[in-house]
Amino acid sequence: MKPIAPVAVLAAAYLLVPLLLGGNAYLMTLLVSALIIAGIALAWALLGNLGGMVSFGHAAFFGVGAYTSALLSMQAGLPVLLAIPLGGLGAALAAVAVLPALRLSGPYFALAILAYAHIFRILATELKSLTGGSAGILGIPGLPTLGGLELGSRNGQYLLVLTVVLAFIALYRAIWRSDYGLALRAMHDSEDATRVVGVNSTLLKAAMLFVSAFMTGTIGALNAHVINFLDPDYAFSGAWTIVPIAAAIFGGYRTLGGPLLGAIAVYLLDQLLFKALFPSGHQIILGVLLGAMILLSPNGLLPWISRRLQRRPATEVRHAAA
Amino acid sequence: MLEVNRVRAGYGAINVLWDLSLTIREGEVTAIIGPNGAGKTTLLRAIMGLIPLSQGDIALHGDSLAGRQTWSIARHGISLIPEGRLVFRDMTVEDNLTMGAFPNSRRAGVAHNLARVYELFPRLAERRRQLAGALSGGEAQMVAIGRGLMAEPSVLLVDEPSLGLAPVMVQEIFGILERLKAEGRTIVLVEQNTHLALSLADHVHLMQAGRLLLSEPAPRVDLQRLHDLYFAR
Numbered sequence: 001m002k003p004i005a006p007v008a009v010l011a012a013a014y015l016l017v018p019l020l021l022g023g024n025a026y027l028m029t030l031l032v033s034a035l036i037i038a039g040i041a042l043a044w045a046l047l048g049n050l051g052g053m054v055s056f057g058h059a060a061f062f063g064v065g066a067y068t069s070a071l072l073s074m075q076a077g078l079p080v081l082l083a084i085p086l087g088g089l090g091a092a093l094a095a096v097a098v099l100p101a102l103r104l105s106g107p108y109f110a111l112a113i114l115a116y117a118h119i120f121r122i123l124a125t126e127l128k129s130l131t132g133g134s135a136g137i138l139g140i141p142g143l144p145t146l147g148g149l150e151l152g153s154r155n156g157q158y159l160l161v162l163t164v165v166l167a168f169i170a171l172y173r174a175i176w177r178s179d180y181g182l183a184l185r186a187m188h189d190s191e192d193a194t195r196v197v198g199v200n201s202t203l204l205k206a207a208m209l210f211v212s213a214f215m216t217g218t219i220g221a222l223n224a225h226v227i228n229f230l231d232p233d234y235a236f237s238g239a240w241t242i243v244p245i246a247a248a249i250f251g252g253y254r255t256l257g258g259p260l261l262g263a264i265a266v267y268l269l270d271q272l273l274f275k276a277l278f279p280s281g282h283q284i285i286l287g288v289l290l291g292a293m294i295l296l297s298p299n300g301l302l303p304w305i306s307r308r309l310q311r312r313p314a315t316e317v318r319h320a321a322a
Numbered sequence: 323m324l325e326v327n328r329v330r331a332g333y334g335a336i337n338v339l340w341d342l343s344l345t346i347r348e349g350e351v352t353a354i355i356g357p358n359g360a361g362k363t364t365l366l367r368a369i370m371g372l373i374p375l376s377q378g379d380i381a382l383h384g385d386s387l388a389g390r391q392t393w394s395i396a397r398h399g400i401s402l403i404p405e406g407r408l409v410f411r412d413m414t415v416e417d418n419l420t421m422g423a424f425p426n427s428r429r430a431g432v433a434h435n436l437a438r439v440y441e442l443f444p445r446l447a448e449r450r451r452q453l454a455g456a457l458s459g460g461e462a463q464m465v466a467i468g469r470g471l472m473a474e475p476s477v478l479l480v481d482e483p484s485l486g487l488a489p490v491m492v493q494e495i496f497g498i499l500e501r502l503k504a505e506g507r508t509i510v511l512v513e514q515n516t517h518l519a520l521s522l523a524d525h526v527h528l529m530q531a532g533r534l535l536l537s538e539p540a541p542r543v544d545l546q547r548l549h550d551l552y553f554a555r
Contacts, residue, residue, distance in 0.1 A: 179424065186410040186421050192372060193408035197469065198396035198425040 028154040035161040038263030039219035041244035045253040050184040051208035057113030061091040063235035065217025066224035084221040091217020121236035136231025252300025323348040329378035331368040338364040340532040353523035360529040362512040401475035407466040411455030422472030439468035460491030
């Protein structure tokens with residue numbers, strides 16, 4: 001069953017979803033937004049899992065990526081598909097400013113990076129000649145048409161963001177399985193012990209920060225070209241940090257697929273159900289949802305599902321024996 | 323081969339080592355003994371670059387190690403088997419050992435060195451797929467020693483290998499150290515158990531309050547005098 005399941009999920013994601021739901025513009029918009037959240041959640045989980053750092057500042061990378069790509073495509077006239085990865089690089093460059101915070105750990109790092117996120121928001125507000133200040137940027141070019149596929153259409157956006165998120169999962173997996181991934185996981189137990197065996201732990205942590213910032217910035221850039229509008233309050237909103245964290249923990253932040261699954265579950269529940277129940281302040285239910293998940297399965301939804309899938313054949317055997 | 327020259331080091335405002343000098347000779351077991359708080363572990367941490375020197379120098383084969391980062395010192399050929407073992411609990415025994423050969427220059431020898439460690443510790447071969455966190459204290463100490471050997475170090479720093487172990491296990495660990503000594507390895511052994519340390523050592527240094535109180539070849543050490551010094555204020 002194991003090798004077939006991922007193929008089936010991929011086929012469903014690439015073929016069934018656009019074919020069955022493609023006509024429903026609202027639902028496709030929600031799915032694209034959920035995938036955007038998934039991309040940030042994945043980047044956040046990578047930094048936490050491999051770098052051992054809890055970040056409350058991913059909105060900074062998201063916003064810097066969005067602004068970089070928007071400005072490069074509008075003012076420098078770069079093609080959108082080139083500007084997007086450059087947005088990711090811009091966010092990685094912004095992460096250089098965060099490097100001093102690597103000396104901190106645990107809650108101290110989390111608080112420091114929260115402050116950094118605020119600095120970038122102020123910069124975007126105050127650098128009026130470049131960013132348009134708090135009035136924001138209108139008319140950001142949409143996604144182009146590539147080889148006959150209209151990326152700017154609802155289905156096109158969905159397919160592109162889905163592909164980017166899956167590519168990031170593949171990158172995460174490759175790092176996880178490499179020797180560096182082994183060293184990074186070893187750092188959870190004792191950073192001193194990894195240094196003693198010859199691991200340049202500071203460099204590896206910085207590398208994870210750059211990878212995570214690049215991913216988040218790329219996602220932010222994609223989002224900017226999907227919604228065609230930016231202002232500092234939107235681009236650097238704390239929601240770009242909080243919702244992905246909730247999604248990653250809900251789905252299982254120690255697994256590769258957990259953040260993606262969590263983002264789709266949490267975002268769709270929030271938008272389709274909670275929003276209908278409580279038009280304002282519906283995000284408060286996310287906390288309840290997260291608490292319930294931690295009671296049900298502290299490791300998140302994906303480990304819970306895979307445990308149940310593994311257990312079922314065993315119980316059947318037991319019933320047969322009885 | 324390893325020269326510690328007038329070293330001062332400590333933790334922030336608290337200084338622990340006071341102008342400490344000693345020489346570690348190639349192919350010998352150098353035992354550093356002394357009561358709690360004498361600065362034995364601090365000395366090993368200073369050699370390994372885990373704490374900075376505020377004065378003095380440490381040199382391996384004439385190359386100064388002062389100001390170098392820990393990973394660079396490890397790649398230079400010094401292995402520390404840390405106090406309390408510090409194994410990677412969430413990783414398998416084999417992954418723990420593989421981590422010991424992390425530097426690029428050591429990767430080529432992984433398979434050969436793994437086989438050597440398993441030959442030295444057959445018990446680890448049986449448990450290679452188990453998580454290190456599930457091991458007993460003695461087995462974890464074996465993992466820590468094995469991990470230290472994976473990098474083919476020129477100097478092995480062993481910090482209190484008997485700490486918290488059952489007497490049978492202590493004997494087994496010291497049996498292994500005996501074998502490593504017979505192979506001609508250079509070992510620096512920090513130990514509170516003076517009898518065990520003396521039985522293994524070629525050279526003995528007694529530390530107290532961050533200074534050396536006595537440095538003698540092991541055969542010349544008079545246990546009575548050693549204990550008098552050890553327990554004197």
